[in-house]
Amino acid sequence: MNKFIEKFSTGIKGVLCGLDRLVLRGSLRQVRHVPGMMSYLWEKQVLLKNFGGHVRQISEQIKDASLKIAVEQKRPIQYLPSSRVSKEETARKIVAQDGIREGLVCVLSSVEPCMSFEVHRNAQIKKLELVNTIRKCLHLYFYWMHPRWGFMQARIQTWFPFSIQVCLNGREWLARQMEQAGIGYCKYDNCFGWIEDYQRAQALMDEQLQVDWPQVLNEIAAQLNPLHAEIFAGYPADYYWSAYQSEWAMDITFADPEQLRRLFPRLVQLGITSFSSPDILRFLSKKITASGQVPGWVSQPVTTDMRRRTEGVRIKHSLGQNSLKAYDKLYIPDAGVLRLESTINRPEMFLVYRSRQGDPEGPLAWRTMRRGVADLYRRTEVSQKCLNRYADALSSVDDTTTLQELTQRLERRVQWNGKSVRALHPFAPEDRALLEAVNHGEFTLRGLRNRDLQKLLYGAPATSPEEARRRSSAVSRKLRMLRAHGLIQKLPHTHRYQVTEQGRLILNGILMAAKATLSQLTQKAA
Numbered sequence: 001m002n003k004f005i006e007k008f009s010t011g012i013k014g015v016l017c018g019l020d021r022l023v024l025r026g027s028l029r030q031v032r033h034v035p036g037m038m039s040y041l042w043e044k045q046v047l048l049k050n051f052g053g054h055v056r057q058i059s060e061q062i063k064d065a066s067l068k069i070a071v072e073q074k075r076p077i078q079y080l081p082s083s084r085v086s087k088e089e090t091a092r093k094i095v096a097q098d099g100i101r102e103g104l105v106c107v108l109s110s111v112e113p114c115m116s117f118e119v120h121r122n123a124q125i126k127k128l129e130l131v132n133t134i135r136k137c138l139h140l141y142f143y144w145m146h147p148r149w150g151f152m153q154a155r156i157q158t159w160f161p162f163s164i165q166v167c168l169n170g171r172e173w174l175a176r177q178m179e180q181a182g183i184g185y186c187k188y189d190n191c192f193g194w195i196e197d198y199q200r201a202q203a204l205m206d207e208q209l210q211v212d213w214p215q216v217l218n219e220i221a222a223q224l225n226p227l228h229a230e231i232f233a234g235y236p237a238d239y240y241w242s243a244y245q246s247e248w249a250m251d252i253t254f255a256d257p258e259q260l261r262r263l264f265p266r267l268v269q270l271g272i273t274s275f276s277s278p279d280i281l282r283f284l285s286k287k288i289t290a291s292g293q294v295p296g297w298v299s300q301p302v303t304t305d306m307r308r309r310t311e312g313v314r315i316k317h318s319l320g321q322n323s324l325k326a327y328d329k330l331y332i333p334d335a336g337v338l339r340l341e342s343t344i345n346r347p348e349m350f351l352v353y354r355s356r357q358g359d360p361e362g363p364l365a366w367r368t369m370r371r372g373v374a375d376l377y378r379r380t381e382v383s384q385k386c387l388n389r390y391a392d393a394l395s396s397v398d399d400t401t402t403l404q405e406l407t408q409r410l411e412r413r414v415q416w417n418g419k420s421v422r423a424l425h426p427f428a429p430e431d432r433a434l435l436e437a438v439n440h441g442e443f444t445l446r447g448l449r450n451r452d453l454q455k456l457l458y459g460a461p462a463t464s465p466e467e468a469r470r471r472s473s474a475v476s477r478k479l480r481m482l483r484a485h486g487l488i489q490k491l492p493h494t495h496r497y498q499v500t501e502q503g504r505l506i507l508n509g510i511l512m513a514a515k516a517t518l519s520q521l522t523q524k525a526a
Helices: 003-007 034-044 048-072 087-098 170-181 198-210 213-224 257-274 277-283 373-394 403-408 429-438 450-457 465-484 501-515 518-525
Strands: 012-028 077-079 103-122 127-146 150-157 164-169 185-188 191-195 239-254 302-309 312-319 322-332 335-344 351-354 365-368 414-416 419-421 488-490 497-499
Touching: 003 373, 012 170, 012 191, 012 198, 012 213, 012 373, 034 048, 034 127, 048 077, 048 103, 048 127, 087 103, 087 127, 087 150, 127 213, 150 170, 150 213, 164 170, 164 213, 170 185, 170 191, 170 198, 185 322, 191 198, 191 239, 191 322, 191 335, 198 373, 213 239, 213 373, 239 257, 239 373, 257 302, 257 312, 257 322, 257 335, 257 373, 257 501, 277 302, 277 312, 277 373, 322 373, 335 373, 351 373, 403 501, 414 465, 419 465, 429 450, 429 465, 429 501, 450 465, 465 488, 465 497, 497 501
Parallel strands: 077 103
Antiparallel strands: 012 164, 012 239, 103 127, 127 150, 150 164, 185 191, 239 335, 302 312, 312 322, 322 335, 351 365, 414 419, 488 497
């Protein structure tokens, strides 16, 4: 259990962790590049001068065979001339109009850019040559109310190399699972406001990770292109499946929606004002320097932003194309849903314990995570760990205690081990610098030492042994003062100290207030 769920457990009626949006791509590696395509043409005895006629004929055959099922079932086949028209909204309207509970909904077609091939005449060598190029071709979008996956979409490029994209949603999938298991639920878009048995529902979501992805995706590919085996007879070409985009979500359902309404603005403020670039790196499993700074090897931008959408406010922390988000996803009379979401578009930023590519029997080691579905399970593990770290950081939010209540005890002298210890003055420059140093993100996991604080509080190394001893004694007194006020605690059998739970609340509150503008404070007081 993460700290956020533990802290608000009395007001939470259920937690659900699992796949949200999942975009999978299939590519025919054997004909994806020029050498493979040339081998295919050689096998089929097609000259380059006849390339255009050959692929055009194949493309027409695929379109006819692919659309046959829609014609037989009398489902709509609609051409969309503009990319501004939402395909998903169009399909959902058809679902509502026709009351479709299961089966093919429609097929939408659109001319879109794609990577394909063309034959050019090379003026230098005076020969025709095949080149990879971006061109436009017809794409077919199939929408189903699938008996297993729920509402889903699959797309095929009708021109070589016939790339496929499949888009599933873990919550849609779970709804079908719960119907088959007889578990009651109330669903709003891709979010559940109520589930009869959250524990059983979580077990069903966990089962989603045990799917044989190549097998089920090849079955979908066979529906999109029934002629695949015929086209590639004599030149076998199989789809390689990869996870192009993955979203892993933790839905925390509060029994009282007003509790989430009060809490979420404070979570947003905490995320905007207190989570630094090193914090975001730590959430996303990346190491930071010993001084708590962003390492030099990080080339992708580290950002935080907030947007207000129709379904609620969203705060997002990004490292390049990978991100963490928090939404107040749903408010209904008897529930409020907080969604924490991890999105991975660049899995190579993470590691997986596996053998070397192409050597399945070789030694195991921590290697770069691949996009292929073989590493999808590890990707979900990483996503959940990122969310747990993020939720732990969000647990430091205080939804009841005022800043005055937090700091009033600090500003009084206290007795500790029989000795009087001076008051802390959080907004005085010296004490605030001390609090900022103690609150550095790198101390969260491994704690801090006397010499760690010295590096942060003094601008340059000591110039003599006497100066070094003086600094060490001064920092020891500061550590004793922080312990007396309950902000830090000593880790057993070490010389390290760690911020206490109450201390984290106080530090975040003080530092957020110190950085707030007069305008922000005025708005809060209004």
